[in-house]
């Protein structure tokens with residue numbers, strides 16, 4: 001990351017695992033973007049990422065999330081995923097959610113999460129993950 005950015009800012013060029021707009025339909029009755037909406041986007045982004053790394057069907061077994069700043073309608077949300085750990089049948093993914101507001105030059109970090117997935121067979125039995133299949137960065 002560019003040294004000119006603080007810990008809660010990010011250059012816009014980095015490639016996310018998922019990018020999505022927060023829409024009016026994603027709000028709670030107070031008009032704030034619903035936290036559960038963001039968690040589902042994080043599950044989708046990191047689940048797709050884990051499926052690629054494991055090269056297998058995966059299920060979410062654990063989701064830890066910290067809401068750092070409120071998401072606003074119209075925010076352009078980028079979700080970044082990195083491998084935190086590969087176990088025997090599980091993969092733990094570090095997730096960061098960043099929001100770009102209209103005409104902003106920088107993104108702000110709105111959420112961090114750690115989600116764990118387990119590779120499973122078609123009948124739901126945990127399957128070993130080949131660690132050298134897709135080496136984490």
Ligand SMILES: CC(C)(COP(=O)(O)OP(=O)(O)OC[C@H]1O[C@@H](n2cnc3c(N)ncnc32)[C@H](O)[C@@H]1OP(=O)(O)O)[C@@H](O)C(=O)NCCC(=O)NCCS
Nearest residue numbers: 058059060061062086087088089090091116118120124126
């Ligand atoms: C995921 C699931 C198949 C694991 O079954 P299980 O009998 O607990 O399997 P195991 O005890 O052999 O554990 C398998 C792996 O999951 C990990 N695991 C299980 N429970 C966990 C938890 N609460 N947190 C973190 N990791 C967990 C184990 O550490 C193990 O990892 P490792 O092989 O890398 O060491 C089963 O719990 C399940 O089907 N859960 C429901 C998943 C689901 O419906 N998700 C929502 C929709 S995707």
